[in-house]
Structure formats: structure tokens, C-alpha cells
Amino acid sequence: MKTTLKPIYLTQLHPGDNCKVNKICAGYNATRRLYEMGLNTGANIKVVKNDIGPIILSLSGNKIAIGRGLAEKIIVEN
């Protein structure tokens, strides 16, 4: 189902929120690295920490820290 709503960026979520990766609009190398780390289309992620500094995500229980600049380029859906 396509939504026409405004895209939600990873940085807008709160700790404890669950979401799915929809699209990554970062540069070529960064996108590839995120994909390879398991943040590919449809991956289920949970936000662990989002205050200052990099955002910490949990990907099936494993933590990954992503710089804010990059996290702003990750579009997610609930």
C-alpha cells in the first residue's frame, strides 16, 4: 500500500519505537554499508537511543550506532 503521507525520518522516532526501513537516500557508499549491515529495505528496527550524538538502533537484538547526519537520510515506516 502506498502512502502519500510525509516521509518519516529515523531521527524523528523515540526510544522504544519500532519501524521498518523504507528507503535510504544517502550517498552510494553509505547506503551500501547500511544495507550490508542489515539495514536493507524492509528490515525491522527498534530505536534504542536518540538524544544527542549518534542514534542507537537494535536490529534483531544487535546494536548499531549511526551518525545523526546519516540517520536523517533513512526513511522509515511504522
Add this chain to the structure above:
Amino acid sequence: MNTIALVGNPNSGKTTLFNALTGSNQRVGNWPGVTVEKKEGNFKFNDVVYNVVDLPGTYSLGSFSEDEIVARNYILKGHPNVVINVVDATNIERNLYLTTQLLEMGAKVVIALNMIDEANTKNIKVDIKTLSQKLGTPVIPTVASKRKGIDKLIDEAVELINKDIDYKANISYGENIDKEIKSLKGLLSKKNLDYPHQWIAIKLLEGDEYIYQMLNENDTLKNQIGNYELEIIDKRYEFINNISNLTVKLPEDNKETLTDKIDKIITNKFLGLPIFALIMFAVFELTFVIGEDLLGGIIGTGIEILGENLEQLLIYLSSPIWLVSFFTDGVISGLGAVVEFIPLILVLYMLMGFLEDSGYMARAAYVMDNIMKALGLQGKTFISMIIGFGCNVPGVMATRTLEDKRDRMIAILINPFMSCGARIPIYLLFISAFFPNNGGLVLFSLYSLGIIVALLVAKIFSKTLFKGEPSYFIMELPPYRLPTPRNVLRNMWDNVSEFLKRAGTTILIVVTMLWILAILPMGVEPYSQNSLLGGIGTFIAPIFEPAGFGTWEASVGLFSGIAAKEAVVAILGMIYAGVEDGVQLTQAIQTAFTPLSAVSFMIMTLLYTPCAATLGTIKKETNSYKWTIFSAVYSFVIGWIMAVLVFQIGSLLGFS
């Protein structure tokens, strides 16, 4: 000989497994042409020796970094008889991504499903039999840190070596891509290539630069072929998910783990940095107390006795005086100065290894990312800086994990400001002469100053020489683990033996050269101002006048420090007291320096030109003489400015 290659993600326990397999039969070297460390070892099984090659830990086998290229070239061209793929049982999906790439290569793979005990504790259930069936590879549960499952793993690997099978990964990349692969394979079949055609076809569709270059194809081919890279990654994960849905059961409820609890404190926005500072302070304090106070003295006395006995022996054998002088003044004093500080370096490396293995290093990078970003760098740079505390050579090499070239250049250039282990003896000498009661504090301040200068310089570089956006920060935060003593000690030993090797070769040569300079021209009193060495010192000395140590003796010390920092104390010892170390030297230093000039001298040694070994590494890593010379000169200038500032301002404030 049969060769087994070890492949796995970072933090999968690959090194622990390597140690468990090979025990003490290891050697460390470099992969030809690159500065990636190559670890090899062997073990005996049923009277046959098997060679084990530990490949760099990677998430993927693309051409993203030197590590990845080294790993995949070895698998394809080094023709290992079997590949052991270490898979973290608590993180199967992500780890299997690397596995799919091994399968694409047609390698014979055995999976070591490592840390299975941790998976059990976390209530992760794995159907090993089905997993093995679906992947088409043996899967052996292991706990490398407790040496569980190792025998079974060896059994399977050896059995696979002797089996004659052709592996075919049955990953479908979707109708479109599968068709492209097929037509590319047709195109490639005319060529005689070292690599499997199926694999090359996939890599071409992924837009792999390395492969395009290797095929020496013009751009027309590249334009004909679409780039399906992200789809291919998605499809690999689809393949993995189909398998993991059948075989892996994650716990329903996400209970808060111990790691989560610790992280809440350690990565807290207010507590993170103070905790980091506290941990670093504790590391240096412990290094100082255990390494110097407890153990350093014992070894120092031992060396002194050895030197005296050797002198007696040489005189007894009626050796010529120059030979006696060479051994006692040159060799024993030079090596002695180094050996005495081994306990210190042992302790420092042990604590660093502990932090690394426990998972704290990644958190340090995380808490530092904010500050580093403000300075135009990223958190990971800080790890190479911390490693530089041990020795700048591995510190400079550790910048390889930075994918952005600009980030990397800055990280290389600032690394020598991280005070390495070899500079500690210099500080200790001056501390014992002037600040015996505040040793830990002085050390901590010097290290902090090194960090501050490094960060400021980085900021300036990122605004001037290397403009641009800081690269992205992606980093795994592995669960906290209690490091096994075996691994910590092993790591410590690897580093210290490297240090000793250097002491035994480079430093010996340096000390010999300096000794020759010290006794020439013939007939001069050794280590006096009239010797060649004294002449060099006298010539340089005026430069250091504004910094408060414009004596030929101090200049000679600094001069020898460019060859090797370890040589500074030994040379000062010979010049001032005719001894390699000890009370006499401390007393001589007390008369030759003032507390203020001691501080400015320590700051100079902290910041000025890196040692020859580090400069050599910078040359290798940057592949540029220009940057190497730049590094040597600009750090000297900064060291000089800081030393002068401290001395002049200190004098104005009435310190002496």
C-alpha cells in the same frame, strides 16, 4: 600443505577461534603490497599439519576497503582447501550475509556457529540441522572462548578438505538479475579468468570497480550493464531471511539485557564523557603504579647487574677498551633503557586489550563522536588515536577502518600526538627528578595535552587542507563480554614481542650509530661536547633557547628521539652521568633542568617529530613523501611553539 582460511565479521570471535585452533604456533606479518596484518598459524591433526590463515574481519567481500579485497582475493586466488566461516550465533542474519558471498564464490565452507552459549542464554533457538541443510554447508556449534566444539570443527573441516564436491549456491536474485547473470556468463565464457564466472557476473552487476579494472573493460561494458547492487543485497537478505525464518527463533519478549543496562549509564548524554575520562585516567594510573613502581625497578636493577658483570667479563677476557665501551655504554645502556620499560608497556597493552575485548572501545567511539564531529572528524577516528597510545605505528595503521580518504589523512597526521609507550620513559625520568609525588597527574596531563593538540590540529586541517563533509558514522556496538585472560595475554604478548623485535633491531642500530657519533673523532672523550654527537647538539641548541632547554645535551636527546623515542633516555643518561639510568641520572637532570624547563622539555618530546618507524608507516599508508615530510616538519614546529609558550608564560608567571 593443507590450508584453512578463517573468515568472519568483526566481533564474531574469529580471533578467539584462531587462537583456539593454533595455540602458540602463530606468526604475524603483512599481506604483500598492503599494510593489512596477516596472521598465520598451524595445528596438527592425525599427524597432518594444517596451515590456518586468519583473514581480516569484514562484513562483506566487496571492494569497499583494503580488508575486503585482501580477504576475497585470498579465498579466490590463495586457494585455501576449506574456509571456516565464523558466525556469531547471537546475530545470525547479519553474519550470514558474509556466508552468502562465500557461497557465491563457490568456496568449500564450514560454519562455526560461535558463541552458541550466549545465544542460549538469550533464548535464541537455532535448528542447526535444518540450517546446515538449507545452506548446504556443515554447521558446527562452538564456544571458542571455552574451546568447545573445536575438535568437531576440525573434524568437519578436514573431512571437507578430502571430499570432492562442487558447491553451488542456489540463491535467486530475481528473474531479471538471474537473466543478466546468465547472459554475462555467456559473454565471459570466452575469457580465461582466475575467478569463477558466476561470481564475476554478480560482481559486475554490483558495479564492483575492482573487477571492472581487472577485466580491463572499457566503459561501454559498464554502460551496458545496469547497476543492481542494492537489489542484489536485498535478494541475499531475502535468501537469508527465508532460511532464518525456518531455523532461528528469537525470543518474543525483549528483556532488558545486562548490556542494555550498562549502556544506559555508559552512553548516557551526561555521564558518557566523564566515565570515559575516568576510565582513561584509571588506565594510566594503573599502568604507572603496576608497571613502574612495582615492576620497573626490579628489571632496572637486573639490567644494571648484567651490565656490570658483562663489563667485568670483557675486562677479564682482556678485550680492547673500545669493545668494552661499546657493550656497556652502547648496547647495554641502549637496550637497558628499553627493557626497563617493558613492564609498563605490558600493563598498558593489557589494559587496552581488556577495553577492546570487553566492547568498551566501541562505546568510547560513540561518546566521542559528538566532539569529533564538531572538529570535523568522526568517532571512529578516536579508536586509532587510543591505539596510538600504545604505539603510533599500529595507530596509524588502524586508520584503515576509516573509509573516507579525507578522514583518514587527518587521522594519520594527528596520530603521532598521541603519546606512545616509548615516550613514557622520558616522562618518568623527569617526573622522578621533579614531580615524584604527582606522577599519575603529570602523565595524565601530558596525554590530555596530546589529545587536545591533536583535536585542534584536526579542526584546522579539516577547515584548510582537507575541506569537506565528515564521512558517515556506522558502527556496531557489540554486547559487553568479560575478556578471557587467554586472549588479553595473547594480545599483550603480540604487541610486546613486536616492541621487543623493534628494540632488538632498529633501536640497536640507532644506539650503535649514536655511539659511533659519540666516540668520533678518535681520541675524544665519549659523549662529550667535543664528539660529533656533541657538535650536532651544540649546533641545534640555540633553537631551543626560548624553550628553556637550549643546551647541547638536551638537543642531542631530542635529535636521537627522531630516530627512536626509546633512545632519548639512554642518550641523556650517557651524556649526563655516564650511566644508563638510575639515581645519578635523576640527580644530573635535577641540576641541568628546572621544574619549568622540565615541563617544556616533556611537552616538546610529546609533540615533536615522530620517530623513524612512525614516519616510515606514514609513508607506507599515505604513499606520499610529501605528506611524510609534512608530518615530520609541522609536528616539530607545533612542539617547539608549545614548549616555548609554556616556558615563556611560565617564566612570566614567576615559575622557574
